[in-house]
Amino acid sequence: MSSTARGYDESHGRHLGQLTWQQQHGSRDGEYMARTQNELPRRQWHTPPRRWRADRSGPLEWTAAVVFTVLAIVVLMGALAVLVVVLVLQPRAPYLAIRSARLDGLVYDQQGTLDAELSVGVVAENGNAKSDATFSHLELRISFNGMVIAILRADPFDVPPKGSLPLGYVARSSAIPLDGSGMKAMEAALGDGVVPFAVAGKAGTRWKVGGLVPFNYWTRLRCDLRFFWPNGTAVDLSCSSKPKTKSIK
Secondary structure: OHHHHHHHHHHHHHHHHHHHHHHHHHHHHHHHHHHHHHHOOOOOOOOOOOOOOHHHOOHHHHHHHHHHHHHHHHHHHHHHHHHHHHHHHHHHOOEEEEEEEEEEEEEEOOOOEEEEEEEEEEEEEEOOOOOOEEEEEEEEEEEEOOEEEEEEEEOOEEEOOOEEEEEEEEEEEEEEEOOHHHHHHHHHHHHHOEEEEEEEEEEEEEEEEOOOEEEEEEEEEEEEEEEEOOOOEEOOOOEEOOOOOOOOO
């Protein structure tokens, strides 16, 4: 009985020892797996961004689309209206014109130095029937062969409806040194008996279209003044910044 009991105890002991070893190993494996999982970086799950479909557009999106469409139509109509005003009413825009010009004096020596005196009659015209026209920043440059010899300016002024305002200038240049090209041009002009000068400039104008809507416009003038010399009279004077209408064929 002793052996039987001992054998039972040994068997039971071995059995218990085996169970104890498995339990201990099982506990260690669980701790190792838990520790390993804690040490490993957690897997991050990326969810794709949601896409809005057309059938999910709400009242706010439709309202914004309608508002932007209306604004685009209004802007387009405004641009077309301005274009029509410019094309139709441009011939009646205020403008500048040179009505008279004379070369009163001309001295040119062999060293290429030029002295000149010109009388220029400028007229500011306002063809509008219902609005005054304001001219400002008026500046005209007189040049010979690309070299400026005189600058004509005026303070801001108003011209009544269907009216005009004459501006008389006497432009004097003293001891203007001409370069080689200018000297050849002057010698050729004196040989032909016709001396050319160029006039270029602009003025800001402001008036009301139809007497109601303010409108700003730069009127630009560019032309040639040619004078017989030595009598100084102008040749075929025609110089104006008035817009020209184009015929449609």
